[in-house]
Amino acid sequence: MAPSRPRPRATSLGAHLKPHHKLWLNWDGAFLMGPRYLRFLDAVDRRGTIRAAGGEVGWSYRTCLNRIREMERVLGAKVLVTTRGGARRGGSRLTPEARRLVKLFETWRREALRQSDVAFRKLLRR
Secondary structure: OOOOOOOOOOHHHHHHHHHOOOOEEOOOEEEOOHHHHHHHHHHHHHHHHHHHHHHHHHHOHHHHHHHHHHHHHHHHHOEEEEEEHHHOOOOEEEOOOHHHHHOOHHHHHHHHHHHHHHHHHHHHHH
């Protein structure tokens, strides 16, 4: 029989344990977007190009295009409005629907994490 180890105290647990979350949105059961998609769409909104946004999240241009196409396929609607023209004249911006999805996901994610942290702290005090 192995010797019993002392049960860790809640205060020591709180110093070492941190909850980790994986949150994403599905559309009719199909994956739509997760945190990296959120960061990518936010970067497109700020930077104005797919290439610059992809660089910010560590995706190749091809990966960005594939992710956009898949999101649009799942949604049945455009995510980005793009204009061709190279580095000086081209660009991308979010559609109003995509902007609404980004805001919804950001708000929901922030609130889910906040509520989870509150619940976790309560459980540690037990």
